[in-house]
């Protein structure tokens with residue numbers, strides 16, 4: 001039986017003579033969807049694998065990481081490679097895939113002394129075993145088994161772009177069992193985990209029908225072994241559903257097609273895409289509630305041309321990241337990247353890549369550095385107010401929620417430093433010290449938590465680790481005594497962000513300090529990159 005598509009979706013086939021239409025098939029909505037609603041779930045994928053070595057620290061069936069499991073993960077006693085969070089997952093995975101691969105892992109351990117295989121190799125092996133053993137009609141259909149003799153391609157045969165891959169010699173040479181690998185590469189999604197980064201791949205024949213757009217109307221999230229397709233903007237009945245592939249692959253180059261979306265056709269930058277977004281208004285409840293800034297971003301395009309941005313991006317990508325943890329080497333790379341981005345800085349085009357990533361990389365390093373942690377705060381505030389809202393206009397996009405939760409975590413640290421008096425003795429930036437000393441950091445945290453919990457409940461699965469953490473932090477804050485007045489005000493603001501009194505409270509107690517902190521970002525970043533110490537010895 002071919003895969004069942006959720007009833008909210010249908011596949012459209014381009015007429016066979018439309019050879020200039022590279023999309024071939026596309027997914028369309030059978031009913032309308034408001035922004036943030038769930039379009040469909042895909043709970044029975046053909047493949048759902050943890051990434052490479054993380055198969056030793058992630059349940060191989062439900063994909064729960066060890067860090068989120070209540071007990072230790074237990075290894076399969078035969079191969080001792082695949083691990084599980086419990087007997088039910090182990091049994092289900094034995095039937096779904098492990099029966100066919102267990103012996104391979106045992107031999108790899110005995111003969112090569114390795115406990116895991118690269119994701120692509122394991123994925124190809126699972127597909128090949130399923131095809132050889134038979135018994136999986138969906139897999140056979142997806143990979144085109146037996147269709148050639150019947151003189152045609154089945155409806156569910158996945159696109160492989162094999163000819164395109166062959167032209168990419170370096171990629172082609174590296175592929176094991178290339179044709180199968182090409183199909184997987186073209187259709188599988190990187191399953192991204194909030195805290196651990198990329199956590200494996202996910203392949204579903206129905207979901208694989210979704211095409212790419214640089215102005216997508218939908219996005220995919222993962223909840224254990226299930227993929228959830230959600231609307232990023234309002235979708236009408238009959239509309240084509242599109243997502244951005246860039247999140248699952250470094251570049252569209254790997255897909256071997258020229259994108260025909262409205263952004264590519266008109267060569268629009270991220271600000272121009274934001275300006276036309278139908279969900280700008282949702283930002284009234286966000287860290288960028290001044291909608292006029294989203295409609296008319298204060299950028300100066302005369303300072304940098306599109307061709308220059310392209311060159312900056314290519315040069316930026318060609319710089320190699322140091323492998324070790326040598327502080328001086330990382331600083332040198334950050335300096336080079338920042339200098340490369342200088343024309344974007346002059347144009348105040350903070351949301352145009354590679355500038356936000358350059359800032360994020362520094363913030364991420366500083367966040368975990370005992371000396372620099374305070375300086376990560378202005379950077380994260382800057383990213384959440386000046387970059388993320390333009391890059392992901394809907395405030396329920398998980399990326400934006402992650403940014404907010406990162407600020408909350410830093411405020412917990414700076415709150416302690418402020419209370420103990422350690423801040424002023426460690427930090428030479430008077431503005432930063434003064435702003436934090438004057439601010440009600442607890443109210444700031446509460447407001448940010450309310451944003452994260454509200455939007456997280458729309459854009460992510462209920463047991464998304466970031467959301468769970470935000471909910472539990474909010475509960476803790478709500479139980480604190482002596483701040484009933486502030487909490488009541490913030491609750492009122494969360495209920496109605498336009499309630500004048502509550503909005504004024506938010507503006508004064510939360511937004512103002514966040515924007516002031518954000519205004520220190522570029523100067524602290526430049527001072528640090530110029531080697532001027534902002535940390536008291």
Ligand SMILES: C[S@@+](CC[C@H](N)C(=O)[O-])C[C@H]1O[C@@H](n2cnc3c(N)ncnc32)[C@H](O)[C@@H]1O
Nearest residue numbers: 022023024025159208209211212255257259260
């Ligand atoms: C995951 S498949 C999507 C389903 C595909 N249209 C099909 O019929 O199998 C990815 C392939 O679809 C095509 N595709 C997806 N988005 C496209 C776009 N925006 N412009 C042109 N081709 C696209 C490319 O051939 C790409 O490699």
